[in-house]
Every structure is written in structure tokens, then in C-alpha cells.
Amino acid sequence: MPTIAILPGDGIGPEVTDQAVRVIEKLNELFDAQFEVQTQPVGGTAYEMHDHPLPDSTLSLAKSADAILLGAVGGPQWEKVDRQLRPEKALLGLRSELDLFSNLRPAMLFPELADASTLKPEVVSGLDIMIVRELTGGIYFGGPRAIEGEAGSRKGYNTMVYTEAEIARIARSAFEMAMQRDKRLCSVDKANVLEVSELWREVVTEVGNSYPEVELSHMYIDNACMQLVRAPKQFDVIVTTNMFGDILSDAASMLTGSIGMLPSASLDSNGKGMYEPVHGSAPDIAGEGKANPLATILSVAMMMRSTFGNEEFAAAIEAAVKQTLADGLRTGDIAREGEATVSTEAMGDAVVDRM
Ligand code: IPM
């Protein structure tokens, strides 16, 4: 039986993953799919219970499961905790322990929510971008790193480092993604200033020789930020480093005006993956039953497609979400002013009913 590890995490994480679990159970019922779900704490919630944001029991479940669904981690109550024990460390630990180097962050505009963006409708209508972010290397994990010295003359430093092998494997992920889409790939770097980017550009170009059908371009990160808000539809697939991808993907998610709708996947080289909504733990509305569960539900669809290779299950979920939106159900984050809103659970009900 395929096992799915559920790591609800903090803030609205448990509320949104609850609804996603109902969707998985519905797959079992409709298609006799036999997914088994197992749940463990992660992030601040795990820290409270086990003094660690990524306890052994959670890590070992994540390792043994076929796929992982994560809600969200973090919250103001853990901001003063030692850096090594902060909720965010659990995410970084899962990524590196499971070698989830390829982070797929789609940004697409749902036609039903066309006016949710802060950009003009003609700039974003039909938007469909895929950001492929390197997730286990670069400045996030590079050494040396420290804050050292005497008070008043301390220095802090990090190291942005990539090996040729690390660049080549994320480049291949991105070219493969481009092959399944519009066959256009833009690699984003800072090669005018950084040696590490110069190597990045060289290796991406080399990998591109094996994908003659894909049109490869290169852009500096500053220009890419500008182009992303100026004319986002020029992009199909973007590939970039860990930190640049962190920044670009937040900007891209906001283009759609509905960050509560966007799923993501973090994959290893065998297709095993951790799936999570792009949005965070939203502590301000946690526990109020207001959160939008659709990004987490759509993350399950991504899981069905990428890890389990099951297009039928993925399509069933996506069609149900589309119908739910078409029928006018809205949580607060995607409702227009004055429009009636439904609870997290009612949104889950609506999707499950339409599957
Ligand atoms: C993200 C987040 C994380 C990151 C944080 C919470 C460590 O911003 O997934 O984009 O920087 O990767």
C-alpha cells in the first residue's frame, strides 16, 4: 500500500491538511486507491512536543513514506528560539535529508479569479509559469558560514557554492519540465558579478545541448524580477538557484493574486517528493476555520501526477477544484469585496462532493 506522510505543522497547516486528507480518502473510496496516511508533527508544534522541529520519528516517517504532504511551519511564538531549533529548520532538514533538490513552483492564474491580481488583467490573464528552484545547495547550505568576532567588530558570512553536478541535475529537471510545456526555458543568475553564476550559466548551456528543441535564454536576477512584474507572460519555465528562486517565486505567486491557490513540489531524483502549499502558516487566522485549503488540495493533485504517475487521480482533483470555483465558493482570501465566504471545511466538502 502506498504510504503518504502527513506533516500538518503549524498555524493553518493542520486545518488545510485535514481537508487534503479527506481528498485522499475520497480517492480511496472512488478508485479503490488504498493510500495509507500517517501523521507526525513538524515545525514549532514538534518543537513543543519533542524539543526539536524535526524529531527522529517525523524524519523516519518522511523517509519511509512514498510521498509527503506538508502544511506549513513557523509562527511568532518561535521567533526567539535558537536558530538551530526554529520551525524553518525542519523544512531545510527535510529538503537536505531527503535530497529534494528540485522544487517546482507553478504560478498560474485561475480564470475564475482573474481579478484577484493587483496587476492589470491584460498583463496576467492566462498566466502560466513554472519556476524550477534548486533546493538543496547554494547559499542556503554552503560553508563556511558564521557570525564571529568581538562585539562591535563582528562579521557575518555565508557562501554561495554550486558544483557542476548540482547545476547539471537541476538543469536537467528544468529542461524536462520545459519539454512537457511550451519548450522555453529562462535560466536566472547573476553572472555579471558572481563566479558561481558564471559556472551556473556555462553548465546550464552545456546541458541544453541535449535539448535542442528547448529555446534557452539567460537573464540576470535583477532584470528577471523587473520582467516578472512588467510582462510575466514572456516566461514559460524559469530555472534558478536556491536563494534567487526563493525570491522570484514569492513575486511570481503574488502575480496571480491568489497565493492560497498555489501548490508546490520538491522532488528527489527518483520522483519521491514533498508537496506543500506555497503559502505559509498564516498565524493571524490560525484556528479560525477561514484558511483556503485549495493550495494543499492541489498539492495532492501534483503528488498524484509526479510521484504516483496517476494522471486520472490528479485530473479528478483538479476538475473538482475548478468546479468548486466555478460554482462560486470562496474563502476570504479569494473573495471579492462583499462576496459571501465559506469556511475551510465547507471548501473541503465542496471539493470532495465534486470529485
Ligand atoms: C520557502 C520559504 C523557506 C525558504 C523558509 C521558510 C526557510 O521561504 O519555502 O520559500 O526560504 O526556502
Ligand code: MG
Ligand atoms: Mg520563500
